[in-house]
Amino acid sequence: MKSWLSKFLRKESGTDPSQVVRLRTVRFRHLLRHYGQMVALCVDAAEKQSGEYILDKAYVLSLTDKAFETVQDMIYDLNVLAGQRYAGLYDSADSIRQKATTLFKEESAFSAAPGEEEPEYLLLRKIRKVLFGRESVARPDDDASRTSLFGIAESAMKSASDSMSSLMQPFTTLPSIEKAHGGAPPPIKTSVMDLMKGLKESEGSSLVSDPFSADSAAARAFLKAFFSSEFWEGPSAGTADSNSALVACGLEDSMSAVLFHGEEYDLFDAFVSGAPEANHVYCRFQSGERGPAVSAILERLGFSISGIGGELTGWISSQPLSEMVSRVQAVAELAVFLLQPCPAGPSWKAEDEVNRFFHKTA
Amino acid sequence: MHTLKILILDDEPIVGKYLQPALMKHEMEVETFQDPDQALARMNETQFDVVVTDIRMKGMDGLRVLEWIRPRFPRTKVIVITGYGSREVERDALSKGAFAFITKPFKPRDLQLVIQKAAQALGYPGSGSAEGTGL
Numbered sequence: 001m002k003s004w005l006s007k008f009l010r011k012e013s014g015t016d017p018s019q020v021v022r023l024r025t026v027r028f029r030h031l032l033r034h035y036g037q038m039v040a041l042c043v044d045a046a047e048k049q050s051g052e053y054i055l056d057k058a059y060v061l062s063l064t065d066k067a068f069e070t071v072q073d074m075i076y077d078l079n080v081l082a083g084q085r086y087a088g089l090y091d092s093a094d095s096i097r098q099k100a101t102t103l104f105k106e107e108s109a110f111s112a113a114p115g116e117e118e119p120e121y122l123l124l125r126k127i128r129k130v131l132f133g134r135e136s137v138a139r140p141d142d143d144a145s146r147t148s149l150f151g152i153a154e155s156a157m158k159s160a161s162d163s164m165s166s167l168m169q170p171f172t173t174l175p176s177i178e179k180a181h182g183g184a185p186p187p188i189k190t191s192v193m194d195l196m197k198g199l200k201e202s203e204g205s206s207l208v209s210d211p212f213s214a215d216s217a218a219a220r221a222f223l224k225a226f227f228s229s230e231f232w233e234g235p236s237a238g239t240a241d242s243n244s245a246l247v248a249c250g251l252e253d254s255m256s257a258v259l260f261h262g263e264e265y266d267l268f269d270a271f272v273s274g275a276p277e278a279n280h281v282y283c284r285f286q287s288g289e290r291g292p293a294v295s296a297i298l299e300r301l302g303f304s305i306s307g308i309g310g311e312l313t314g315w316i317s318s319q320p321l322s323e324m325v326s327r328v329q330a331v332a333e334l335a336v337f338l339l340q341p342c343p344a345g346p347s348w349k350a351e352d353e354v355n356r357f358f359h360k361t362a
Numbered sequence: 363m364h365t366l367k368i369l370i371l372d373d374e375p376i377v378g379k380y381l382q383p384a385l386m387k388h389e390m391e392v393e394t395f396q397d398p399d400q401a402l403a404r405m406n407e408t409q410f411d412v413v414v415t416d417i418r419m420k421g422m423d424g425l426r427v428l429e430w431i432r433p434r435f436p437r438t439k440v441i442v443i444t445g446y447g448s449r450e451v452e453r454d455a456l457s458k459g460a461f462a463f464i465t466k467p468f469k470p471r472d473l474q475l476v477i478q479k480a481a482q483a484l485g486y487p488g489s490g491s492a493e494g495t496g497l
Contacts, residue, residue: 048467054380055467058418058445118376 021249022195024081024167025256025269031077031160032269032282036317037070038153039304042132049124057107060124064100067131068093071149071156078156082163089152096149099130154306157313161284165265168258172245177211181227188244188339192223195251216250218272218328222257223248225329229336230360244339253278255328259335261286266335272324279324280317283331285338287312293353294338300354301330333357364486367408368477370394371401371427372416372443381414384470385477388490398422402430409435412461412480414473416443417451425455432459439480441473 045063048055075089107123117125133148171191180186192208196215208214211223226246248257253273259266264286271280283303287294288310295312298305303314316327337357342348368390370378378394385392393410395401398421405413413431417424428440439461444452452463461483462476474490481489 052469053467054377054470056374056376056445059467062445118379120374120376 018193018195018197021167021193022251024164025195025249025251025254027077027081028160028164028256029254029269029271031074031081031156032280032315034070034074034077035153035157035282036280036315038067038074038150039315041067041070042150043304045124045128045132049121049128051121055120055124057104057120057123060120060127061104063124064104064127064131067149068097068100071153074153074156078160078163081160086156086159089156092152093149096130096147096152100127103127103130154308154313157284158308158311161267164256164267165258165260168247168249168256169260171247172260177209179209180211181224186227186246187232188246190223190246190248192219193247193249195249211248214250216252216255217325218253218270219248219250219255219257221272221325221328222255222268222270222332225332226336229333231333231336231340259339261339266338268328268331268335270324270328272321272328274321276320277318279319279321280315281324281327281331283314283334285312285314285334286310287338290338290342290348290350290353292350293348293357294334296350296354297334297357300358301327303327333360364411364489366390366412366477366481366486366490367410368392369401369405369410369413370415371398371413371419371424372396373419374416377416377443381470381473385474385490388474390477390490398427402427405431405435410438411484411486412439412441412477414441414443414477417448417455418445425451425458428455428458428460437484439483441476441480443468 041063047053048059071093072090075086075093078086078089103123103126107119130148132150171193172189174191176189177186177192180190190211192211192214194208194214194216211227212220214220214223244259244261246257246259248255254271255269257268259268266286267282267284269280269282271278273279281303283298285294287307291307291310291312295305295307298312298314301314301316302319303316306313306315314331316324319327334357342353343356344352366389368385370381370392371394372378373396375396378396382392382394393404395404398419401413401415413427415424415427422430424442428442431438431440440459442452442455442460442463444455444463444465448465452465455463461480464473464476478490481487
């Protein structure tokens with residue numbers, strides 16, 4: 001199994017298999033950082049809209065330029081990651097740029113009657129809608145339906161996440177670790193790779209047999225929380241989908257993990273170091289009907305949340321190491337939480353689920 | 363206690379509209395102008411303690427206003443309003459004798475604190491503060 005996998009990856013890229021995984025996870029993380037910049041711009045613009053700030057058209061122009069530059073960078077990263085399959089997103093971004101340009105041209109006609117919003121705030125409000133306005137997307141594959149720039153950013157993240165899950169999927173056939181929490185077998189099939197060690201065709205020695213010995217602190221924190229979670233116990237325990245499998249890889253201060261369950265996947269990425277400004281935790285959940293509970297849990301944990309359809313994503317960044325580690329552990333627990341059916345059955349309530357989660361993880 | 367006299371110069375109406383009432387709450391006398399020529403003419407009539415001027419304006423820009431004020435009214439503290447991401451302009455303003463700069467977008471409270479520091483530099487501790495305690 002080790003040799004066919006190596007051949008699969010080498011055939012795809014002609015390079016050392018571990019390098020492919022390493023390069024792709026680094027590129028994914030690069031794209032994530034740009035996504036974080038979009039989130040920060042969105043938050044900053046909302047704050048400036050509050051009316052407490054004196055601002056001018058130059059700020060709105062600068063905000064617009066930065067947002068488009070950031071999304072261009074995201075589209076570039078996505079196309080590097082996914083083999084130039086998403087070049088059409090550049091055109092989508094350009095058409096939105098046209099809308100913004102039109103608004104700036106119209107701005108000179110804005111004037112405020114007494115009691116009305118000042119032209120600068122009105123311009124910011126309209127530009128914010130073009131840049132960050134959220135809409136439900138009926139057809140996720142239809143780029144033309146992305147009427148805001150942030151929608152394009154979300155689309156890029158979705159496509160990049162799909163690419164990462166496709167990258168990791170073959171690794172579910174590798175040998176699972178044999179021991180997890182307390183020396184017991186892992187509750188689901190789990191493959192862990194240390195990308196610093198690389199993949200060696202003769203032994204598959206990049207595979208880590210002891211998940212808690214991985215060099216990456218973020219990977220160790222995630223795996224420890226995942227396997228030791230109390231949500232594996234209780235009335236619904238042991239009913240995780242037999243198709244579930246976890247693939248995790250660590251590289252120095254970072255980790256990536258994909259939890260496959262049936263046809264779907266959850267995805268996690270973290271960079272956790274002593275430099276807060278470099279740190280982030282990103283999670284992507286197929287939350288389905290439990291979306292309101294997941295959203296409330298992530299919000300309480302301090303994540304910025306976004307969602308389309310049955311998927312929810314959470315992003316948090318620029319926190320000290322200890323805060324980031326606790327978030328990594330929390331999303332690992334949440335992943336286990338969601339693998340188990342809700343004990344309350346069809347009549348479950350979001351508030352009860354939120355309380356149940358935090359009661360056990362406190 | 364001395365009542366600070368402030369002149370605000372910015373060609374964007376929103377600036378004077380928001381700043382004047384906000385600063386007057388802190389017991390300052392505030393006059394606002396959108397036209398640099400009118401502002402300088404007024405300065406020839408009345409001594410101002412602090413002048414707050416935008417950098418980018420049609421006609422005379424804020425750096426030229428600063429260069430006009432400094433030799434004529436050396437005691438007047440000039441605070442320059444700069445735009446997003448204009449580090450070079452900020453350095454230029456300070457080298458030409460600006461007391462401080464503040465970058466848009468900003469809250470009126472942020473400018474009020476800078477004005478209080480200017481008041482202290484002028485020897486008016488406690489001026490420009492509603493509580494009269496200064497910084």
